Amino acid sequence: MREEGFEPDEMTLVNVLGACGDLGLGRWVEGLVLEKKMEVNSYVGSALIDMNGKCGDLISAMRVFDLMPNKDVVTWNAMITDLNPDKVTMIEVLSAWSTIGALDLGKWVETHASERGLQHDVYVASELIVIYAKCGSLDDALRVFESMPHKNKVSWNAMISALAFHGQALEALSLFRRMSKDNGTVQSNDITFIGVLSACVHVGLVDEGRQLFESMKLSFGLVPKVEHYSCMVDLCAHAGLLNEAWDLIKKMPGKPDEIVLGSLLGACQRRRNADVGERAIQLFPEMQLSHLRYMQI
Numbered sequence: 028m029r030e031e032g033f034e035p036d037e038m039t040l041v042n043v044l045g046a047c048g049d050l051g052l053g054r055w056v057e058g059l060v061l062e063k064k065m066e067v068n069s070y071v072g073s074a075l076i077d078m079n080g081k082c083g084d085l086i087s088a089m090r091v092f093d094l095m096p097n098k099d100v101v102t103w104n105a106m107i108t109d110l111n112p113d114k115v116t117m118i119e120v121l122s123a124w125s126t127i128g129a130l131d132l133g134k135w136v137e138t139h140a141s142e143r144g145l146q147h148d149v150y151v152a153s154e155l156i157v158i159y160a161k162c163g164s165l166d167d168a169l170r171v172f173e174s175m176p177h178k179n180k181v182s183w184n185a186m187i188s189a190l191a192f193h194g195q196a197l198e199a200l201s202l203f204r205r206m207s208k209d210n211g212t213v214q215s216n217d218i219t220f221i222g223v224l225s226a227c228v229h230v231g232l233v234d235e236g237r238q239l240f241e242s243m244k245l246s247f248g249l250v251p252k253v254e255h256y257s258c259m260v261d262l263c264a265h266a267g268l269l270n271e272a273w274d275l276i277k278k279m280p281g282k283p284d285e286i287v288l289g290s291l292l293g294a295c296q297r298r299r300n301a302d303v304g305e306r307a308i309q310l311f312p313e314m315q316l317s318h319l320r321y322m323q324i
Contacts, residue, residue, distance in 0.1 A: 056075070056078075057075055057087075057091070060075075067091065067094050067095050067096075068095075068097070069095075069097065069098070069099050069101050069102055070101070072091055072092070072094070072095040072098075072102055072105075073101045073102050073104070073105040074105075075088075075091045076088045076091050076092055076102070076105040076106060077105045079091065080105065088106070092106060103135075103136070118150050118151055118154060130159070130162040130163075130164055130167075133155065133158040133159055133162055133164075133167070134167075136155070136158070137155055137171070140155070146171075146174075147174070147175055147176055147177075149175065149177055149178065149179050149181060149182050150181060152171050152172070152174075152175050152182060153181045153182045153185045155168075155171045156168045156171050156172055156182065156185040156186055156189060157185055157189070159171065159189075160185075160188075160189030160192060160193070163193070165189060165190065165193055165195065168186065168189050169186070172185075172186045178213065179213060180213055180214070180215075180216055180218075180219070183202070183206045183213060183219065184216070184218045184219050184222060186202060187199050187202050187203055187206070187219060187222040187223060187226075188218070188221070188222040188225075190202060190222075190226065191222045191223065191225040191226035191229065192225070194229045194230070195226075196226035196227065196229045196230040196232065197226075197230070199222060199223060199226035200223060200226055200227075200232075200235065203215070203219065203222075203223045206219070214247065215247055215249075216249070217249060217252060217254075217255070220239065220240075220243055220247075220249065220251075220255055221254050221255065221258065223239055224236055224239060224240065224255060224258035224259065224262070225258055227239065227258070227262055228258055228261050228262045228265070231262070231265060231266055232262075233262060233263065233266045233268070236258070236259060236262045237259075240255065240259050243255065250280075251280075252280065253279055253280060253281045253283070256275055256276070256278065256279040256280070256283075257279075257283065257284075257286075257287045259272075259275050260272045260275045260276055260279075260283065260287050260290060260291060261287065261290045263275065264290045264291045264293070264294035265290070265294065267294065267298055269291070269294060269295060269298060269300050269303045270303065272291050272294070272303075273291065273303050273306065273307065276288075276291065276307070276310075277310075288307060291303070291304075291307055292304050292307060292308075295307075
């Protein structure tokens with residue numbers, strides 16, 4: 028075909044790869060795709076993955092998968108069906124899939140995980156919780172969570188963060204208390220507290236947030252990080268506790284980012300409190316230009 032001056036198009040390559048059971052020929056086709064700088068789209072990429080899978084070359088299949096700028100259900104079907112992934116690969120697939128946020132794809136992956144007996148693995152199930160939460164399906168996330176025979180920090184944190192993200196603050200706090208009470212072997216960590224403090228911010232639970240923040244050191248031996256201080260600043264700022272928010276900013280182990288400072292300055296503007304706003308701008312002059320509008324209080 029090429030000797031007669033015709034160059035293979037996308038569908039020609041897909042058909043060749045579909046009939047190809049020889050790794051060498053498959054490599055030649057892959058080289059041609061790269062040589063011609065053809066886009067490794069869903070059809071070409073899936074065909075290459077399928078070919079490598081049939082030839083037992085998982086590493087090359089994963090390489091092609093990583094090269095693809097866009098992945099759809101055809102691509103994932105090739106990865107899961109042809110490569111028959113083990114637990115580690117399934118977790119990698121789920122982790123990548125969580126960025127897509129498509130509910131039907133999440134259901135599809137859960138089915139494949141169940142067929143391989145991986146649906147109750149703590150890491151696989153935790154990734155499923157993340158997928159369903161990003162799709163807005165908390166019912167599915169809770170279903171997966173409650174069906175897990177064993178839970179670890181990752182699974183508890185995934186569910187608490189999912190509830191907090193969707194504004195289910197009381198449910199997130201209830202789950203946190205259940206985690207602390209029912210699972211002595213599973214200790215809360217930094218991520219757990221980001222989740223519960225975020226939940227407090229969503230509904231303005233100032234007293235609850237203070238208690239949780241203090242308990243990090245006193246009860247759990249954890250040193251609050253910038254992220255935890257940021258949650259508390261946001262919580263206090265929205266409640267109009269501007270001096271308390273300012274004190275937290277001064278105690279932070281690192282500089283606040285513009286989002287945190289903007290939260291405080293925005294509250295200063297709403298509360299007509301120029302004093303705290305001016306102190307914040309003076310302490311962080313590098314942020315002054317982007318926040319000059321807050322000085323018009």
